[in-house]
Amino acid sequence: MTDEPLDAVDVSEFEEARAHKGSLCSIGTTPFTAEQRTKLDFVLDHRPDIPHTAIAKVLKGWSYTIAASTVGRHRKRQCTCPPADRA
Ligand SMILES: [Zn+2]
Numbered sequence: 001m002t003d004e005p006l007d008a009v010d011v012s013e014f015e016e017a018r019a020h021k022g023s024l025c026s027i028g029t030t031p032f033t034a035e036q037r038t039k040l041d042f043v044l045d046h047r048p049d050i051p052h053t054a055i056a057k058v059l060k061g062w063s064y065t066i067a068a069s070t071v072g073r074h075r076k077r078q079c080t081c082p083p084a085d086r087a
Pocket residue numbers: 024025026027028073074079080081
């Protein structure tokens with residue numbers, strides 16, 4: 001049995017794919033206004049009491065159809081958007 005240390009695994013192609021602009025989730029690619037983006041980022045980061053479904057509903061009101069599951073993924077930073085986009 002060989003135990004490969006984790007950093008011996010070359011994952012650069014995954015990191016490149018992640019860095020690629022086209023791999024942003026729908027929240028990262030939606031052309032929100034600066035005001036909408038500010039509000040959304042604030043709610044995502046600071047209001048855990050507001051569920052993904054409520055956020056998706058508001059986004060729909062802004063005429064962007066984004067699934068609650070996508071909101072959740074983006075919120076938990078499991079998507080591919082760079083952290084800078086969420087500051
Ligand atoms: Zn995202």
